[in-house]
Amino acid sequence: MELSDLSVLYVMDKCSKDESLYTLLCNTVNKVTCTKTIEESKKEYIKQSPCLIIINSEFEDKNIIDFMNEVRSDDIKTAFIVISSNNNNSYLSELLELYITKYIIKPFDDKTILDALHKCMEIIERRLYSNFKLSDNIYFNFQTQSIIKGNESYVLNKKESLLFNLLIQNQGRIVSYEEIEYHIWNNEATEAALKSLIRDLRKKTFKSIIKNYSGIGYKLELKNIHQNFDTISN
Known part of the structure; x- marks a missing residue:
């Protein structure tokens, strides 16, 4: 994979338009789609299925966080870059929970x-392209969100994934119970549902893989695993 293969959704609020960044992206990646509203961002995310979302925002409210949470509720694969001049971002802990790849402070x-x-x-x-x-x-x-066990393959359902x-x-x-409930059930999980989910994952892998x-x-x-990632043979 090369930078020229990347498709990017570039989300910028009204205070954050950066033409030089947009030009750099256009000259570097395969495709750039720009949006300035949350609704537009949602539509383009569904339409484009980007592999990278760049958020350029001052985080004056929680709308951008809510959008990112919505993406992460179903999609763990898309990468995030966050750009802001907000040095004291009150939403930083929430951003970290969304597995952002980079948080870049302006100027850059x-x-x-x-x-x-x-x-x-x-x-x-x-x-x-890797097996874990x-x-x-x-x-x-x-890629397939599945467990490969010997000659068998088990595709995980949404919550398992x-x-x-x-x-x-x-x-x-x-990972705390609260984090799991937040990410999987939006804070509406029951103890029985969580235990059932853990039990199902253990059955598809092995009993001791998830410790309570x-x-x-x-x-x-x-x-005793020193190399977790193995590249899939083509």
Whole structure:
């Protein structure tokens, strides 16, 4: 994958129009679609299916955050770059939970943007074309959102996919019950529903892969695995 393969949705609020950035993107990536309202952004996101969304905003209200949350509710693969002159962004913790790739403070130079684009490209490529090793002969495939177990393949349903991506993105730490409920059920989960979801994922992988820390949350447990990503053979 090259930068010239990227399709970009460029969302800028009325205070953030940056013609030089737009020109740079047009000269670098495959396609750039610009939007200035949330409704327009939603329509273009559905229509274009971009692999990267660049948010250029001062975050004066929560509309942009709500849009990003809506994207993430079904889509863990699309990369985000956030650009702002807001040094004390009150929404920063929420942005971090949305797995943004880069948060760029204005002013910036072309190299900063190009470095961010390269980082996004690496992440997108890894998600699309790599298997994530869970154990010997057991992998998670980002492109198909499925578990590959020996000669068998199990496609995850929407909630299973969201939870598994959440755990992979946060491997090395415990993901709290509250985080899981927020990302999977929009804070409307029952304990029984969460336990059922965990049980189903364990059946498709192996029992000890998701460890419960009582009163805290769940953590992905991958033992004795030094190389998690294996490139898929063509």
